[in-house]
Amino acid sequence: MSAAVLVVIEHDRGALADASLEALxxxxxxxxxxxxxxxxxxxxxxxxxxxxxxxxxxxGAVHLCSNSDLxxxxxEAYGAVIAAAAGALSPAAIAACGTDRGNEVLxxxxxxxxxxxxxxxxDVRIGDDWEMTRVQWGGSxxxxxxxxxSLPIVSVAHHAVEAEEVAPGASAxxxxxxxxxxxxxxxxxxxxxxxxxxxxxxxxAPVVVGGGRGVGSAEGFAVLEELAAKLGGVVGCSRAVxxxxxxxxxxxxxxxxxxxxxxxxxxxxxxxxxxHWVGAKAxxxxxxxxxxxxxxxxxxxDYAVIGDLFDVLPAITNG
Amino acid sequence: xxxxxxxKRVPAPGAxxxxxxxxxxxxxxxxxxxxxxxxxxxxxLAVQLVEAHGGESHVLTLGEAAADEQCRWxxxxxxxxxxxxxxxxxxxxxxxxxxxxxxxxxxxxxxDGAFDVIIFGNESADTGGFQVGIRVARxxxxxxxxxxxxxxxxxxxxxxxxxxxxxxxxxxxxxxMPCAIGVKEGIxxxxxxxxxxxxxxxxxxxxxxxxxxxxxxxxxxxxxxxxEKVSETVILGHGADAAPAVVELLKELGLxxxxxxx
Ligand SMILES: Cc1cc2nc3c(=O)[nH]c(=O)nc-3n(C[C@H](O)[C@H](O)[C@H](O)COP(=O)(O)OP(=O)(O)OC[C@H]3O[C@@H](n4cnc5c(N)ncnc54)[C@H](O)[C@@H]3O)c2cc1C
Ligand SMILES: Nc1ncnc2c1ncn2[C@@H]1O[C@H](COP(=O)(O)O)[C@@H](O)[C@H]1O
Numbered sequence: 001m002s003a004a005v006l007v008v009i010e011h012d013r014g015a016l017a018d019a020s021l022e023a024l025x026x027x028x029x030x031x032x033x034x035x036x037x038x039x040x041x042x043x044x045x046x047x048x049x050x051x052x053x054x055x056x057x058x059x060g061a062v063h064l065c066s067n068s069d070l071x072x073x074x075x076e077a078y079g080a081v082i083a084a085a086a087g088a089l090s091p092a093a094i095a096a097c098g099t100d101r102g103n104e105v106l107x108x109x110x111x112x113x114x115x116x117x118x119x120x121x122x123d124v125r126i127g128d129d130w131e132m133t134r135v136q137w138g139g140s141x142x143x144x145x146x147x148x149x150s151l152p153i154v155s156v157a158h159h160a161v162e163a164e165e166v167a168p169g170a171s172a173x174x175x176x177x178x179x180x181x182x183x184x185x186x187x188x189x190x191x192x193x194x195x196x197x198x199x200x201x202x203x204x205a206p207v208v209v210g211g212g213r214g215v216g217s218a219e220g221f222a223v224l225e226e227l228a229a230k231l232g233g234v235v236g237c238s239r240a241v242x243x244x245x246x247x248x249x250x251x252x253x254x255x256x257x258x259x260x261x262x263x264x265x266x267x268x269x270x271x272x273x274x275x276h277w278v279g280a281k282a283x284x285x286x287x288x289x290x291x292x293x294x295x296x297x298x299x300x301x302d303y304a305v306i307g308d309l310f311d312v313l314p315a316i317t318n319g
Numbered sequence: 320x321x322x323x324x325x326x327k328r329v330p331a332p333g334a335x336x337x338x339x340x341x342x343x344x345x346x347x348x349x350x351x352x353x354x355x356x357x358x359x360x361x362x363x364l365a366v367q368l369v370e371a372h373g374g375e376s377h378v379l380t381l382g383e384a385a386a387d388e389q390c391r392w393x394x395x396x397x398x399x400x401x402x403x404x405x406x407x408x409x410x411x412x413x414x415x416x417x418x419x420x421x422x423x424x425x426x427x428x429x430x431d432g433a434f435d436v437i438i439f440g441n442e443s444a445d446t447g448g449f450q451v452g453i454r455v456a457r458x459x460x461x462x463x464x465x466x467x468x469x470x471x472x473x474x475x476x477x478x479x480x481x482x483x484x485x486x487x488x489x490x491x492x493x494x495x496m497p498c499a500i501g502v503k504e505g506i507x508x509x510x511x512x513x514x515x516x517x518x519x520x521x522x523x524x525x526x527x528x529x530x531x532x533x534x535x536x537x538x539x540x541x542x543x544x545x546x547e548k549v550s551e552t553v554i555l556g557h558g559a560d561a562a563p564a565v566v567e568l569l570k571e572l573g574l575x576x577x578x579x580x581x
Binding site for chain 2: 076103104110111112115117118119131133135137138140142144146148149184187189190191193197201203206207239242245249256263271273274285287293296298299300301303304306307311314
């Protein structure tokens with residue numbers, strides 16, 4: 001049996017990030033090509049409870065680093081643990097999911113090890129070389145890339161592979177991983193949290209009603225708010241809207257905003273520029289409301305209503 | 320306070336992104352150029368920090384000579400100095416870019432003094448490697464956190480408090496200065512250049528550098544456009560008259576609750 005593919009598991013104070021399960025599925029696709037197994041790396045004592053979930057999703061072994069310096073998440077601390085694990089466990093490759101945290105900790109580890117890091121892959125093909133497909137432009141383009149490294153370090157684009165439970169009910173044998181961390185890693189640990197909302201978020205809402213430049217003003221969003229409330233959803237917007245100061249940037253959908261994946265995205269007065277589309281395309285269904293039947297959003301949507309959003313939306317809300 | 324911002328010149332595509340025939344680059348014929356919105360916000364943050372605390376801001380870019388345009392844009396909104404590492408039109412891999420930028424930072428700091436804060440974008444708009452800033456910070460042995468959406472200078476200027484969005488709110492980091500951060504769009508609201516800014520940008524002296532950094536382990540082979548799901552758009556109707564068909568669709572999708580709200 002050759003060396004294992006080590007998958008870094010993301011969690012927040014012991015709560016598993018679903019993206020980690022995608023990383024395990026991705027790790028298995030690499031391991032199968034290498035004839036190797038997948039092993040999980042849990043960082044922080046609070047993560048101990050996640051071992052069974054890792055095994056159920058295909059990890060053959062679970063390593064837990066519960067160093068007392070790891071009181072909370074910290075990019076430099078996690079990067080140092082991963083770099084140390086590379087030395088202690090000699091894995092064949094290291095993988096994680098391409099979330100904010102996943103990409104950040106792998107970049108820190110790669111910098112520490114002076115090795116390349118390939119972010120947001122959708123596919124890895126292992127022959128004489130490692131070749132992978134990764135996303136550029138936030139998902140608008142694919143890049144075929146070749147990797148030359150003594151230890152491949154890769155993240156999988158979020159939502160690119162599906163999590164799969166392969167060994168339900170199996171339980172884990174957790175192996176402690178003792179590492180000595182340099183003092184400085186604690187300088188970038190999370191120190192505090194501010195809780196803003198417990199409710200629906202743009203990233204998780206089942207319905208998003210999005211508005212673009214066509215809404216015309218901050219006040220214009222009232223008709224979108226009403227429809228979103230009726231459908232149990234939230235309001236999103238395009239960059240033209242945040243640039244005009246009509247909505248906060250936290251409402252922006254797209255390459256430099258939030259990626260949404262609702263059951264239905266209702267895109268109103270949005271032309272459908274590529275940078276907006278990449279943030280919206282994971283929606284199960286898209287309904288465009290636009291005065292212009294040739295708008296990119298209309299052409300790419302599953303459904304469309306041609307017309308002025310100020311006529312169309314109130315008529316829907318009032319049933 | 321001395322603040323450095325790293326920005327990357329990229330094409331500004333429209334409704335879709337075209338690729339050159341050899342698959343090696345985005346076809347920028349007839350396209351303008353820009354930088355990531357994250358980096359526009361980073362420049363604005365640098366100018367605001369210097370307005371609030373005094374000192375000097377500096378923009379650093381690695382790319383083709385034409386990236387002079389992005390340096391002058393930075394100056395037009397108030398950035399004081401600029402350095403361009405001219406590597407021609409060939410894109411550089413993340414390790415090579417980070418090595419060259421680290422070298423450039425060291426040379427600027429040797430001449431003008433150390434930076435208190437180095438600001439990067441969370442990721443570049445085109446290649447999106449999610450790592451150049453982290454590699455530079457690590458090489459300079461400075462703390463670095465990515466995905467930052469809010470900052471304050473606290474403890475009499477000794478600490479940069481950096482906040483990042485999570486599903487439930489914000490998590491807070493307190494980085495001892497000097498430090499580095501990668502920021503996301505929304506952290507600031509970039510200003511437009513004033514007439515005075517435009518004049519200053521014309522007078523800006525862009526310091527030129529070159530680099531002999533070695534290539535890294537990642538080699539781009541070619542670009543492809545992802546396959547698009549082709550969907551026949553179902554037109555549900557025109558104007559308010561389309562409402563019953565939309566309600567029908569919402570019922571079909573299980574998203575319509577009779578009698579709720581309105
Ligand atoms: C690197 C980079 C990153 C970017 N990231 C993002 C991002 O994250 N998110 C994002 O959204 N953009 C992003 N952009 C910007 C993007 O390119 C577009 O400029 C932006 O999405 C356009 O917004 P819009 O569709 O609202 O406006 P427009 O393109 O102006 O479209 C307005 C639409 O409204 C329609 N309309 C007008 N009036 C009405 C009415 N009364 N009723 C119905 N329809 C009406 C029009 O027909 C038109 O289709 C990015 C750009 C770059 C370069
Ligand atoms: N060629 C470059 N010149 C200057 N800064 C860069 C360059 N490439 C990347 N950066 C900086 O590093 C950040 C992250 O880039 P990347 O690792 O490519 O996603 C960018 O947002 C920039 O701030």
